[in-house]
Amino acid sequence: MKPLEVALSEYGKEAYPGTKTNPEVLKYFTETGYTFIHDDETPWCAAFLNWVLQKCKIDHPNKLNARSFLEMKHATSTPELGDIVILWRINPIGALGHTGLYIRENKNLIWILGGNQNSTVNIRAFPKNQLLGYRSLAKI
Numbered sequence: 001m002k003p004l005e006v007a008l009s010e011y012g013k014e015a016y017p018g019t020k021t022n023p024e025v026l027k028y029f030t031e032t033g034y035t036f037i038h039d040d041e042t043p044w045c046a047a048f049l050n051w052v053l054q055k056c057k058i059d060h061p062n063k064l065n066a067r068s069f070l071e072m073k074h075a076t077s078t079p080e081l082g083d084i085v086i087l088w089r090i091n092p093i094g095a096l097g098h099t100g101l102y103i104r105e106n107k108n109l110i111w112i113l114g115g116n117q118n119s120t121v122n123i124r125a126f127p128k129n130q131l132l133g134y135r136s137l138a139k140i
Helices: 003-009 023-030 045-055 066-071
Strands: 084-088 097-105 109-114 122-127 131-135
Touching (some): 003 097, 045 066, 045 097, 045 109, 066 097, 084 109
Antiparallel strands (some): 084 097, 084 131, 109 122
């Protein structure tokens, strides 16, 4: 399967509000080796993308921070459907970020299929000025 197909198969899975944990979200951590995570309140966009890439047998950083995907080879300025998108959050030079799979873009927005987008796996638009980089999966 391709990453986009695997990610789409998880569409709609969401973190539970409150103290209850969705085991479907928890698997993104446990199946990639992060067995010490026991809740779906931990930021999980990177865990989701690691899980997707692992299912596709694609090398990935397997770290829980979104910016770690900048370590992947094959940077591109012309992303294709299903490539990796890495964004900054709060501060462009800070540690926080967001990551997912490229769907499309226009002048101001990038649509990403990702996890932990409003606590759900979905497609959502993000401001293009938060872009840190794209990584091509077509070359892998």
